[in-house]
Amino acid sequence: MPDGVADDGIKLAGYVRDIPDFPAPGILFRDITPLLLDPRALAAAVARLTRYARDLEIDIVVAAEARGFILGGALAHALKAGFVPARKRGKLPHETVSAEYMLEYGVDALEMHADAFAGGARVLIHDDLLATGGTAHALAELVGRLGGQVMACVFLVELESFHGRRQLQGYKVHSLIQYD
Numbered sequence: 001m002p003d004g005v006a007d008d009g010i011k012l013a014g015y016v017r018d019i020p021d022f023p024a025p026g027i028l029f030r031d032i033t034p035l036l037l038d039p040r041a042l043a044a045a046v047a048r049l050t051r052y053a054r055d056l057e058i059d060i061v062v063a064a065e066a067r068g069f070i071l072g073g074a075l076a077h078a079l080k081a082g083f084v085p086a087r088k089r090g091k092l093p094h095e096t097v098s099a100e101y102m103l104e105y106g107v108d109a110l111e112m113h114a115d116a117f118a119g120g121a122r123v124l125i126h127d128d129l130l131a132t133g134g135t136a137h138a139l140a141e142l143v144g145r146l147g148g149q150v151m152a153c154v155f156l157v158e159l160e161s162f163h164g165r166r167q168l169q170g171y172k173v174h175s176l177i178q179y180d
Contacts, residue, residue, distance in 0.1 A: 010044040013177045016157060030157050030179065032128055036070060045176060046071060049126070049154050050078040052174050056151040059121040060084050062143060064110060064135050065091070067128040071156060075126055084117060086110040086139055099141045101134035110135070112142050119147025130155040130175055133167025140171060 015035035022029040035041045049071065058081045063072025065087045076083035089098060089109045096111040117123070125139045136153045143150050150171055158164065158175035165173050 008040075008044045008047070010041055012041060012045055012048075012156075015041045016177060030129065030159070032067065032156060035156075045156055046074045046078055048176055049075050049156075049174075052154060053079055053124050053152060056124065057122055058124045058151060060117045060148065061124045061126055062086055062112070062116075062139055063125075064127045064139060068126055071128065072126040075124070075154075079124070081124070082117065084112055086112050086142065097142055097145055099138035099145075101138035102132055108135075110138055110142070112146070114146070116146060117148055121148040122151050123148040124151055125153040125171075126155070127153075128156045130158040130164040130168075130173070131162040133162075133164030136164070137167040140168070 012035060015038055017031045017034055019029040019031050021027065035045060058079050060082045061072050061076035061079065062084045063069050063086065065085065069085060073083050087110065089111055092111055092113055095114040097114050098109050098111040100107060100109045123143045125136055127135055130136060140150045152172035152174060153168055155175040156177060158178045160178050161180055
């Protein structure tokens with residue numbers, strides 16, 4: 001139920017605050033820290049993402065550094081799946097594969113361990129925010145290169161004005177909170 005009040009009675013959007021001009025002038029940052037601080041809101045977010053993904057029979061949750069890790073690990077646990085961290089370049093100690101992607105305000109790259117999962121794994125991609133779709137698209141590319149099958153991409157927040165779903169055509173996409 002996007003941005004609405006689900007059966008738990010919690011409106012998640014009320015736990016997201018706006019921070020203007022961060023990390024650069026002209027950027028309106030959607031800060032999920034208040035949601036993370038509230039145990040009921042945090043539990044509701046994890047429960048709603050889990051409810052969406054439960055029937056997808058997920059083997060692995062792949063989440064992007066850094067905020068994606070917060071709900072990604074909890075989501076993997078709730079789904080009884082493994083967890084693969086996708087980290088910034090140079091942060092993983094073993095052989096890696098990497099993909100570059102565009103941000104709203106620059107270029108970045110993510111890496112995964114080359115042996116993160118076996119080919120054919122059913123993968124759920126998670127990040128806290130969908131904006132341009134570049135991060136999730138890069139993760140989907142890495143999953144495909146490692147032989148995994150992306151079952152869906154799930155997000156806490158979606159900034160619809162960036163049209164990130166266009167980058168993710170062909171994948172199921174689900175977000176809990178949307179902003180224009």
